[in-house]
Amino acid sequence: MPETTWTVRWPDGSEEALYSPSSVVAELFTPGESYPLDDFLTRARIAMERASGRVAKKYGFACSSAMAQLDAIEARVPTYAAQDGATVVCLSITH
Incomplete structure (x- = not known):
């Protein structure tokens, strides 16, 4: 269960490195792809919930870091949300 950093570019052009305790983000995001806000949020929720679940299965407790990242x-x-056509771009995923 390798820790993973995934870097995104927000609609305002800023870039941010996000954390996941699991490589599950690579199942839901592809570097270079743009995601509409709603789709990005849905995928992020799935990724962080799965990652936290994997931690819980292995260690017996959920991952608070994954849930904090989701928050x-x-x-x-x-x-x-007010920006028409706003997208989030997945720039990279590193394990």
């Missing part, structure tokens, strides 16, 4: 994503996405 941060959920807090940021609404700031771009």
Whole structure:
């Protein structure tokens, strides 16, 4: 269960490195691909919930870091909701 950093470019052009305790993000995101906000958020939720679940299965407790990352994503996405056609670009995924 390798820790993974995935870097995204938000609709305002800023880039951010995001954390996952698992490589599951590579199952849901592809470097170089753009995702509409709703799709990005859905994929991020699935990824972080699966990652936390994998940690729970291995160690017996959920991953608070994955859930904190999801909270941060959920807090940021609404700031771009008013922008028509806003997308988030997955720039890279590193294990």
